[in-house]
Amino acid sequence: MTVKTTNPIFEKLGMKYPIVEGGMTWAGTGVLAAAVSEAGGLGIIGTGYWHGEDVRREIKRAKALTDKPFGVNVMLLSRHIREVFDVIIEEKVAVVATGAGDPSPFLDELHAAGIIVMPVVPSVSLAKMMEKKGVDAVVAEGMESGGHIGMLTTMALVPQVVDAVDIPVIAAGGIGDGRGVAAAFMLGAAGAQMGTRFLTAAESEVHPNFKAKILKAKDIDTIVTGNLLGNRARVLKNKMAKSFVKNEVNELQKEKPDAEAIEKLESGTLKRAVQEGDKDGGAFMAGQISGLIHDEKPVAEILEDIWAQATDLMGVENTTK
Amino acid sequence: MTDAEIFDKTKEILVDQFDLEDDEVSLTTDLTNDIDADSLDLFEVLNRVEDDFDIKLAVAEDIKTVQDLVDKIKEQLAA
Numbered sequence: 401m402t403v404k405t406t407n408p409i410f411e412k413l414g415m416k417y418p419i420v421e422g423g424m425t426w427a428g429t430g431v432l433a434a435a436v437s438e439a440g441g442l443g444i445i446g447t448g449y450w451h452g453e454d455v456r457r458e459i460k461r462a463k464a465l466t467d468k469p470f471g472v473n474v475m476l477l478s479r480h481i482r483e484v485f486d487v488i489i490e491e492k493v494a495v496v497a498t499g500a501g502d503p504s505p506f507l508d509e510l511h512a513a514g515i516i517v518m519p520v521v522p523s524v525s526l527a528k529m530m531e532k533k534g535v536d537a538v539v540a541e542g543m544e545s546g547g548h549i550g551m552l553t554t555m556a557l558v559p560q561v562v563d564a565v566d567i568p569v570i571a572a573g574g575i576g577d578g579r580g581v582a583a584a585f586m587l588g589a590a591g592a593q594m595g596t597r598f599l600t601a602a603e604s605e606v607h608p609n610f611k612a613k614i615l616k617a618k619d620i621d622t623i624v625t626g627n628l629l630g631n632r633a634r635v636l637k638n639k640m641a642k643s644f645v646k647n648e649v650n651e652l653q654k655e656k657p658d659a660e661a662i663e664k665l666e667s668g669t670l671k672r673a674v675q676e677g678d679k680d681g682g683a684f685m686a687g688q689i690s691g692l693i694h695d696e697k698p699v700a701e702i703l704e705d706i707w708a709q710a711t712d713l714m715g716v717e718n719t720t721k
Numbered sequence: 722m723t724d725a726e727i728f729d730k731t732k733e734i735l736v737d738q739f740d741l742e743d744d745e746v747s748l749t750t751d752l753t754n755d756i757d758a759d760s761l762d763l764f765e766v767l768n769r770v771e772d773d774f775d776i777k778l779a780v781a782e783d784i785k786t787v788q789d790l791v792d793k794i795k796e797q798l799a800a
């Protein structure tokens with residue numbers, strides 16, 4: 401059997417590589433997303449809790465750099481979600497990706513505007529619910545990933561989601577080179593999504609301290625904050641991450657643990673890492689694959705090298721050459 | 722479908738999903754605190770409820786007790 405390395409959605413978008421840059425709040429800027437799309441992948445702008453006009457600014461930065469389609473990742477729990485969707489529809493963005501939450505209330509208007517919708521799913525049941533609601537694809541993301549995470553590993557989650565739904569499944573979490581991309585296809589995925597690998601791209605606008613921390617990281621250098629209380633997030637170890645975990649343990653020993661107080665510890669810390677490179681106080685969200693990443697190079701080279709290795713391993717023709 | 726029938730069917734799903742005894746599920750049972758359901762468990766329950774009742778639910782965060790769930794099902798069955 402030959403491996404199928406594309407899917408109808410990627411074909412419609414005219415992508416050269418079946419590789420997506422996962423939306424990353426603060427880190428996934430319009431410049432990085434444009435670089436990924438321009439090079440033939442699918443770039444996605446991260447927007448977190450932004451206002452509509454902030455989202456528009458990044459979309460415009462991306463459009464100035466590429467005519468290729470790109471996506472926007474939205475935070476459905478944001479207070480500004482209505483204005484964010486208005487901007488996305490006005491700007492005719494090609495793809496909407498979502499992290500936590502349920503995009504289905506917005507599905508009809510997004511589809512009417514011709515926008516492809518692909519939520520991240522942490523489990524089989526959520527993937528099935530999303531398929532029933534009519535989304536176009538799902539991103540099955542394992543807990544190896546950087547950022548907010550679920551409970552399952554990519555290796556275990558992806559094939560189970562693939563078996564459960566008929567829409568394209570994009571594998572994410574722990575993918576950093578051609579071996580990872582090939583593995584994603586072996587698990588039945590119809591595409592691969594990476595976050596951490598793109599953080600050290602030449603076009604990535606994260607603070608030099610952030611890039612240096614990933615380049616220096618070893619396999620064991622990430623930790624999960626919010627495991628006991630709050631929201632689980634994988635970050636590179638530093639003072640902030642370690643004290644966060646200690647605070648969780650202390651809070652749990654109290655008679656009435658206050659989960660909200662713990663959640664507040666996270667507030668603003670990703671921005672501090674991305675924009676200020678605050679070594680002790682920032683949340684340097686990154687995945688377990690950080691230890692595999694040793695170089696800063698242009699997005700086009702990252703994609704080219706990864707796809708050359710992946711096609712070689714899978715024994716399929718590299719038609720991009 | 723009567724309220725009692727909705728409750729019974731919901732209870733069946735919960736008993737099966739969480740390996741409970743019948744008498745461990747009542748309308749006041751709190752899914753998180755009494756059954757220790759995590760967010761992934763809740764999606765599993767919602768997905769089964771959708772299939773078994775042939776309804777669509779939002780991935781709502783405001784379902785705390787069995788009563789909340791039964792109310793949501795009733796609302797969707799009536800819709």
Ligand SMILES: Cc1cc2nc3c(=O)[nH]c(=O)nc-3n(C[C@H](O)[C@H](O)[C@H](O)COP(=O)(O)O)c2cc1C
Pocket residue numbers: 421422423424425427446447448473498499500520541544545546547548572573574575593594595596597684685686687688689
């Ligand atoms: C710094 C950072 C921020 C992220 N922010 C978001 C986000 O806002 N929304 C989201 O759905 N995923 C977010 N992610 C997850 C990525 O989109 C992607 O799925 C993940 O990084 C894949 O795993 P990898 O890091 O092992 O490649 C973030 C990841 C990182 C590293």
